[in-house]
Amino acid sequence: MSTLRFKALEQISKREYKPFVNEFSKTSEYFAKDVFTRNKMQEYFSAEAYESVVNSIDFGVRIERKIANQIAAGMKAWAVDQGATHYTHWFHPLNGATAEKHDAFFEPTDDGGAIERFDGSLLIQQEPDASSFPNGGIRNTFEARGYSAWDPSSPAFVVDNTLCIPTIFISYTGEALDYKTPLLKALTNLDETATDVCQYFDKNVTKVISTLGWEQEYFLVDEALYQARPDLMLTGRTLMGHSSAKDQQLDDHYFGSIHERVVAFMKEFEVKALKLGIPVKTRHNEVAPNQFECAPVYEETNLAVDHNQLLMEIIAKVARKHKFKALLHEKPFKGINGSGKHNNWSLRTSTGVNLLSPGKTPKNNLQFLTFLVNTIKAVHDNADLLRASIVSAGNEHRLGASEAPPSIISVFLGKQLLNVLENIEKTVSHKKMSPEEKTDLKLQIGKIPEILLDNTDRNRTSPFAFTGNRFEFRAVGSAANCASPMIVLNAAMANQLSEFKSSVDKLIEKGIKKDEAIFKILREYIIHSKKIIFEGNGYGEEWVKEAKKRGLTNIKEMSEAIKAFVSKESIELFAKNNVLSKRELEARLEIRQEIFIKKVQIESRVLGDLAINHIIPIAIKYQNTLIENVRGLQEILSKEDSLEASQVQIESIKKISKHVSEIRKQVKKMTDERKSINKFKDNDLIAKSYNKVIKQYLESIRYHIDKLELIVDNEIWPLPKYRELLFM
Ligand code: ADP
Ligand code: MG
Numbered sequence: 001m002s003t004l005r006f007k008a009l010e011q012i013s014k015r016e017y018k019p020f021v022n023e024f025s026k027t028s029e030y031f032a033k034d035v036f037t038r039n040k041m042q043e044y045f046s047a048e049a050y051e052s053v054v055n056s057i058d059f060g061v062r063i064e065r066k067i068a069n070q071i072a073a074g075m076k077a078w079a080v081d082q083g084a085t086h087y088t089h090w091f092h093p094l095n096g097a098t099a100e101k102h103d104a105f106f107e108p109t110d111d112g113g114a115i116e117r118f119d120g121s122l123l124i125q126q127e128p129d130a131s132s133f134p135n136g137g138i139r140n141t142f143e144a145r146g147y148s149a150w151d152p153s154s155p156a157f158v159v160d161n162t163l164c165i166p167t168i169f170i171s172y173t174g175e176a177l178d179y180k181t182p183l184l185k186a187l188t189n190l191d192e193t194a195t196d197v198c199q200y201f202d203k204n205v206t207k208v209i210s211t212l213g214w215e216q217e218y219f220l221v222d223e224a225l226y227q228a229r230p231d232l233m234l235t236g237r238t239l240m241g242h243s244s245a246k247d248q249q250l251d252d253h254y255f256g257s258i259h260e261r262v263v264a265f266m267k268e269f270e271v272k273a274l275k276l277g278i279p280v281k282t283r284h285n286e287v288a289p290n291q292f293e294c295a296p297v298y299e300e301t302n303l304a305v306d307h308n309q310l311l312m313e314i315i316a317k318v319a320r321k322h323k324f325k326a327l328l329h330e331k332p333f334k335g336i337n338g339s340g341k342h343n344n345w346s347l348r349t350s351t352g353v354n355l356l357s358p359g360k361t362p363k364n365n366l367q368f369l370t371f372l373v374n375t376i377k378a379v380h381d382n383a384d385l386l387r388a389s390i391v392s393a394g395n396e397h398r399l400g401a402s403e404a405p406p407s408i409i410s411v412f413l414g415k416q417l418l419n420v421l422e423n424i425e426k427t428v429s430h431k432k433m434s435p436e437e438k439t440d441l442k443l444q445i446g447k448i449p450e451i452l453l454d455n456t457d458r459n460r461t462s463p464f465a466f467t468g469n470r471f472e473f474r475a476v477g478s479a480a481n482c483a484s485p486m487i488v489l490n491a492a493m494a495n496q497l498s499e500f501k502s503s504v505d506k507l508i509e510k511g512i513k514k515d516e517a518i519f520k521i522l523r524e525y526i527i528h529s530k531k532i533i534f535e536g537n538g539y540g541e542e543w544v545k546e547a548k549k550r551g552l553t554n555i556k557e558m559s560e561a562i563k564a565f566v567s568k569e570s571i572e573l574f575a576k577n578n579v580l581s582k583r584e585l586e587a588r589l590e591i592r593q594e595i596f597i598k599k600v601q602i603e604s605r606v607l608g609d610l611a612i613n614h615i616i617p618i619a620i621k622y623q624n625t626l627i628e629n630v631r632g633l634q635e636i637l638s639k640e641d642s643l644e645a646s647q648v649q650i651e652s653i654k655k656i657s658k659h660v661s662e663i664r665k666q667v668k669k670m671t672d673e674r675k676s677i678n679k680f681k682d683n684d685l686i687a688k689s690y691n692k693v694i695k696q697y698l699e700s701i702r703y704h705i706d707k708l709e710l711i712v713d714n715e716i717w718p719l720p721k722y723r724e725l726l727f728m
Contacts, residue, residue: 008224032277068120079163179483189494213298217339236329244723331397338398339478380529395477405463412462461538559687
């Protein structure tokens, strides 16, 4: 019993854990302690520099070089006071991770000494040697270098003695090589068009921000067990493992009490997150064993995205300290709920109004309806693109697996709101509305807050659900960068609102009163987008049929779904709003395809190796034990007796032979297929073939391994089993 598995199990039984002790008594004492907030800027900046930064954050005004030097000096002084010795530009390249390159604050001088250096130019712009970041062919054809530039709207922070400065990352020719650049553009567009539309209702609105509240799900496994599972280590998910006799069928994990060892971990990472200004608020167990969720209070979308990226890093780091491994993969365990990252999304005005929250007056409610219906239309018109923004090799295992939204994009509203929309459709007509009709409609709209208060119906099976004061985009995967769906959603909404404005204005020019013009256009949109509204069970088979009848797309394969990035409509949408050019979209598609291909390729190699080097030798070893046993019985018993006594063993011997030979055969075939697929020149074809051919082998090889797991002596099985990984 010297396998890693048993050593790990032994280690776990001896794990000691101390409760986490927070040195502070109140959250207010340490919240945003490690962030260069406006308060601290005021302390470290001249009045001139402070004003310049605030103008840049609030109104996008450029910062002058001279002032940038002052800002850099102030930022550095603060960071040094926090113990920082290094600084880094912190950005989100397209591989989905975050990147940082740490530089010391000092520079050596000619006379052998050193001076501390960090001026405005280093703050505002840098040229990280970025040739190892994915670029989808953009940098190869032009310049080899990319550069990172400061994003003042996301505050700098200090982590482990390093000042981290959030930046965008672009190529020398100006193409975006990251998630932040297009996100900021989409958010700026949305601000403009939404503010314009708000003018119909309230002239005081000067700015609209998009808000995002994400919910991060993850699994924890003990570090020792993790290290005994090469598949988890190399691919983030288990490629084999028979289901545990008990998993989530008793529903006893959700909101159950949290294990003390996990609590200690959670408390520590929450304190770290709060110090970094991430307003984490809820923590609870999720449906599956060892699955958890963490959610902050929502924030402005760009900041919320940065905070989610940062939180994923913190979770991983603090988990290690507590001898856990945090699994952010969308589907680490077969047959058990996967992990998502719900994106709660809304819009908020400079006057503090949530545009997706029904208001107190009929006027406010018409504004609410306007934004609600425009969102529905934006989702309807961009369903394929929204799907493309959330698919990934990992999320493919989760979507449509009866615990996550399917690959059909639909919107859930709730009976009451749907009623309101249906009434608008009926009441408003092409002819001029009568005063009575208008009054009736407004009366009904005035009642929306009451009906919603009484009816908090929730539909957990919808990929895009209205939840009272926001939409919840549930199809996002747990490992994803939220920027991807947020770019699409906000760009689509910005575009939609600008269309809406021009249609309404046209009617007003024709002499139709504003309210009526709005109603008329909303009615058109309701009729146009109705087919995407679905109130029933999104996990059911019926929905698949019904959606097909309605003409909604249902693209299950990631390799197919991502192609929506370069559809004619997507290219037009993004170009019109200057969010992403055709070239940038093509580059993004290429990068995502490559990541997909590499992931499946790695899974296939890992499974092949494990099958041949770990599983088959153990299966044969056990088979030999059985053979010896049968021989022994033959020696001491009569022929007849020994035949009877060894029946079961002989059956197992045969079964083992069958599974072993299947595994050998299929691994060989899979390897050959991989070799021939890799020769293809076209990425699209490679991705498709990996999907169709290689993924089948992953499943069928696993089937035989999982069967062997049930036959082979538990004492010699080399890999930690599901029951051990999931219940500690
Ligand atoms: P549930 O699990 O029921 O969906 P949670 O409390 O886990 O609810 O998550 C709700 C999330 O929605 C939180 O992150 C919260 O901040 C966010 N949220 C609430 N209001 C808004 C809003 N106006 N805009 C964006 N996110 C919001
Ligand atoms: Mg939720």
